Amino acid sequence: MAIKGKEVIEEMSLILSGKSFDAVFPSLVFVLINGFYGLNTAIFSSVGVALLFCIIRLLSKQPFYYATGGLLGGLIASGFAYFAGNASNYFIPKIISSAFVFLLSFTSLLMGKPLAAWASHLTRGWDLKWYWRKDVKPAYREVTWIWTIFFLIRLVLQISLFLSGNIIGLIWLNTLLGFPVSIIGLVPSYIYGSWRLHKLKGPSVEEYLEGIEAPWKGQTRGF
Known part of the structure; x- marks a missing residue:
């Protein structure tokens, strides 16, 4: 049975509904900032970016599932890094x-x-x-x-x-x-x-x- 490319894209859209970039970018910010300015600055920056994504999606009435997930995940991850003092x-x-x-x-x-x-x-x-x-x-x-x-x-x-x-x-x-x-x-x-x-x-x-x-x-x- 041939699976058409259009069908695959349509099927994946059932799962990938939302702004997936919102969940990925805060982690990138954490690593980049940590390399230049240290752990604490990296934590505040990544959480701040995640929070900004949430606000933008909310105000523009766009899906904010991944933005919320990125924020919650970032808060938990930052807690692990902060209390251990290890990025x-x-x-x-x-x-x-x-x-x-x-x-x-x-x-x-x-x-x-x-x-x-x-x-x-x-x-x-x-x-x-x-x-x-x-x-x-x-x-x-x-x-x-x-x-x-x-x-x-x-x-x-x-x-x-x-x-x-x-x-x-x-x-x-x-x-x-x-x-x-x-x-x-x-x-x-x-x-x-x-x-x-x-x-x-x-x-x-x-x-x-x-x-x-x-x-x-x-x-x-x-x-």
Whole structure:
């Protein structure tokens, strides 16, 4: 089944709604300012930038989910760095977050309820029972394995850079492999999942809900 580029972009927009730059830029400010003016100035600058983004989005009535996330994350991260007096500690919350997501993804596989299925259900609102069919679930299980490996690699790299005190490496890693950029990086898993779902020859969500018997057309849009 061919997956069109336009379709991929439209599907990703369901997840990447908002100003993702708002969540990434405060961390960049922290690293740059810390290198020139020290830890305290870096903390105030990054939190100030995050707060400014929130105010701008709010006044312009634009989505401010990522701006709020950037502010809250920045406050927590700054607390770790300030009380420890170590700029590297700014990234401890991100490491904890990576560990949590990895464990969540791996645990979902052990329980037979893959994370990719839950993510799709929460995003699209499709009937949850449909995901657990034997001619549907394998696609979501395999995609969850891809996610789990990705999350594990990110976690290992984060811990390695943190222990070595490589702040520049941490900021680049969290920018390139962090949310929401990681979602874009996982586009291949969406393409694979859609292809695999088609190969399983199970019913589409609509066919399942309407009780249509095989042979089915299958899910032709979305994953």
